[in-house]
Amino acid sequence: MALFESKFKNSLKTSVPLLDKIMHYIIKRKGKQMRPLFVFLTAKLFNNVNESTYTAASLIELLHTATLVHDDIIDEANFRRGVFSINALWKNKISVLVGDFLLSRGLLLAVENEQYQLLKIMSTAVKEMSEGELLQIEKTRRLDITEEVYFEIIKKKTAALISACCEAGAASTNAHKNDILKMRSFGEKAGIAFQIKDDLFDYTQNPLIGKPTGIDIREKKMTLPLIYTLNNSDKKTRAFIINTIKNDSKNSKKIEQIINIVKEKKGLEYAKNKMELFVNEALKILKEFENNESKSSLINLVEYVVKREK
Amino acid sequence: MALFESKFKNSLKTSVPLLDKIMHYIIKRKGKQMRPLFVFLTAKLFNNVNESTYTAASLIELLHTATLVHDDIIDEANFRRGVFSINALWKNKISVLVGDFLLSRGLLLAVENEQYQLLKIMSTAVKEMSEGELLQIEKTRRLDITEEVYFEIIKKKTAALISACCEAGAASTNAHKNDILKMRSFGEKAGIAFQIKDDLFDYTQNPLIGKPTGIDIREKKMTLPLIYTLNNSDKKTRAFIINTIKNDSKNSKKIEQIINIVKEKKGLEYAKNKMELFVNEALKILKEFENNESKSSLINLVEYVVKREK
Numbered sequence: 001m002a003l004f005e006s007k008f009k010n011s012l013k014t015s016v017p018l019l020d021k022i023m024h025y026i027i028k029r030k031g032k033q034m035r036p037l038f039v040f041l042t043a044k045l046f047n048n049v050n051e052s053t054y055t056a057a058s059l060i061e062l063l064h065t066a067t068l069v070h071d072d073i074i075d076e077a078n079f080r081r082g083v084f085s086i087n088a089l090w091k092n093k094i095s096v097l098v099g100d101f102l103l104s105r106g107l108l109l110a111v112e113n114e115q116y117q118l119l120k121i122m123s124t125a126v127k128e129m130s131e132g133e134l135l136q137i138e139k140t141r142r143l144d145i146t147e148e149v150y151f152e153i154i155k156k157k158t159a160a161l162i163s164a165c166c167e168a169g170a171a172s173t174n175a176h177k178n179d180i181l182k183m184r185s186f187g188e189k190a191g192i193a194f195q196i197k198d199d200l201f202d203y204t205q206n207p208l209i210g211k212p213t214g215i216d217i218r219e220k221k222m223t224l225p226l227i228y229t230l231n232n233s234d235k236k237t238r239a240f241i242i243n244t245i246k247n248d249s250k251n252s253k254k255i256e257q258i259i260n261i262v263k264e265k266k267g268l269e270y271a272k273n274k275m276e277l278f279v280n281e282a283l284k285i286l287k288e289f290e291n292n293e294s295k296s297s298l299i300n301l302v303e304y305v306v307k308r309e310k
Numbered sequence: 311m312a313l314f315e316s317k318f319k320n321s322l323k324t325s326v327p328l329l330d331k332i333m334h335y336i337i338k339r340k341g342k343q344m345r346p347l348f349v350f351l352t353a354k355l356f357n358n359v360n361e362s363t364y365t366a367a368s369l370i371e372l373l374h375t376a377t378l379v380h381d382d383i384i385d386e387a388n389f390r391r392g393v394f395s396i397n398a399l400w401k402n403k404i405s406v407l408v409g410d411f412l413l414s415r416g417l418l419l420a421v422e423n424e425q426y427q428l429l430k431i432m433s434t435a436v437k438e439m440s441e442g443e444l445l446q447i448e449k450t451r452r453l454d455i456t457e458e459v460y461f462e463i464i465k466k467k468t469a470a471l472i473s474a475c476c477e478a479g480a481a482s483t484n485a486h487k488n489d490i491l492k493m494r495s496f497g498e499k500a501g502i503a504f505q506i507k508d509d510l511f512d513y514t515q516n517p518l519i520g521k522p523t524g525i526d527i528r529e530k531k532m533t534l535p536l537i538y539t540l541n542n543s544d545k546k547t548r549a550f551i552i553n554t555i556k557n558d559s560k561n562s563k564k565i566e567q568i569i570n571i572v573k574e575k576k577g578l579e580y581a582k583n584k585m586e587l588f589v590n591e592a593l594k595i596l597k598e599f600e601n602n603e604s605k606s607s608l609i610n611l612v613e614y615v616v617k618r619e620k
Contacts, residue, residue, distance in 0.1 A: 126413070
């Protein structure tokens with residue numbers, strides 16, 4: 001990971017002073033780097049971490065950072081929370097351009113290293129991610145989401161990239177085509193479980209404020225616990241939930257009520273069970289590979305996905 | 311162009327309904343398609359329009375559309391003009407994602423057709439364009455721009471893509487490396503002239519309102535006519551211009567005064583002369599190629615750049 005970080009830093013060099021400052025900030029606030037970990041561990045599963053693996057990890061981290069920066073664009077949610085300012089509007093344009101810069105840096109990295117298979121994997125992932133986010137926006141506006149559409153959204157917006165990590169990690173070792181596809185499928189299952197866990201956080205104790213945040217509900221994001229609850233409630237309860245989300249989402253008491261209804265109706269258990277199902281499917285795929293150190297690490301990583309407290 | 315348009319339309323297909331609606335709108339409001347024209351005419355200069363040329367033109371138009379969509383992000387300028395609304399904020403997130411989708415479609419098109427040289431040309435262009443826009447934002451905030459920096463900005467934010475059109479057009483015909491570089495340089499000169507012309511519009515009669523708009527000045531964008539004027543004014547005039555832009559940019563009378571100062575100091579003539587210089591350099595490069603129909607068309611296209619009334 002140290003070698004990776006120094007290579008990653010190098011890829012962020014630019015001659016534009018403003019951009020240079022922002023890149024510095026990006027390097028400093030780096031996250032848990034779960035995605036590069038998936039790349040390296042998958043490559044190690046095939047006993048072969050090489051130059052292409054590093055390129056893949058860097059490209060994916062650049063791309064992931066680009067989507068985080070693009071996600072920073074202010075939207076209705078920020079507006080409601082009142083952090084909106086002229087300065088935030090400046091930030092808007094800058095965020096879009098910095099995201100585009102990161103994206104192009106990533107592509108150039110792959111092109112310069114002639115990693116064309118990696119390019120295909122990543123272009124597909126970017127396409128799926130933007131489609132997934134747009135599908136979510138569309139459904140958010142209409143509040144008519146089904147479980148089927150929920151899974152389509154999280155498969156595209158989240159699982160596509162983790163799936164690409166594992167596919168690219170395997171491809172970097174010139175693994176057999178079938179093995180590459182298996183690892184791609186492994187990443188997809190793990191990614192879906194990761195997003196279900198993320199969505200569950202909206203309903204569970206937040207250590208900072210001592211209660212669930214309910215932010216997703218306020219932002220009209222219908223996730224699995226709520227979708228299940230709506231499908232298993234009487235007409236009156238359903239109407240209360242939908243009306244609150246549609247017209248009264250600033251009412252904290254009512255949002256709290258919705259969270260309690262979801263808990264009563266066992267929406268959280270339902271989502272947790274689904275998550276475990278995907279975890280088990282992911283682990284089942286791993287069983288087909290020989291035991292080694294990185295296989296154990298991959299198992300740990302998947303278990304971390306469902307056990308983490310944030 | 312008809313064949314190109316049908317291929318381009320095809321590349322915009324998606325399974326997400328919201329996205330599909332937006333793509334439909336994008337196809338309908340299509341612009342003058344100057345960039346694909348540069349690609350096709352350059353390829354025809356080498357007597358060889360082929361499948362790769364179509365891929366290049368589609369990728370470039372997708373990319374150009376992506377940057378237009380990303381440019382639609384609301385910023386300080388929109389805010390000032392009062393078109394700002396919650397709905398505009400929705401649009402913000404959507405614009406970013408639609409832009410990313412278009413970008414990834416373009417990349418996939420190149421990857422699927424194994425156009426790796428094209429990918430390198432385009433990734434470099436995207437990187438330069440975002441760097442150019444960010445440099446402009448940085449300088450806009452500080453109001454300390456020199457002529458040298460102005461040319462660096464327009465070379466990156468505008469000329470890089472037109473240059474990429476000509477480079478990709480030539481490369482699609484497997485032209486000789488030197489000829490590819492010549493055409494890339496031709497595109498750069500034409501692109502710089504195009505942007506100087508665009509910047510001049512801020513100072514010339516706008517048929518819709520009967521006078522210059524001065525929008526660039528209000529938005530603190532320092533372009534060539536103004537930079538020249540600042541360098542050739544006395545201390546008092548310079549202070550008046552800088553103070554107005556910094557603190558009083560909503561004062562239409564003072565903005566009009568600045569426009570008049572620029573005209574008096576011959577800032578427009580200066581910019582026009584510079585533009586002609588780049589046009590001549592571009593045409594000089596063309597002279598090195600044999601005469602044919604598309605060479606005449608390229609000459610016409612470059613002359614259109616400087617003669618157009620918008």
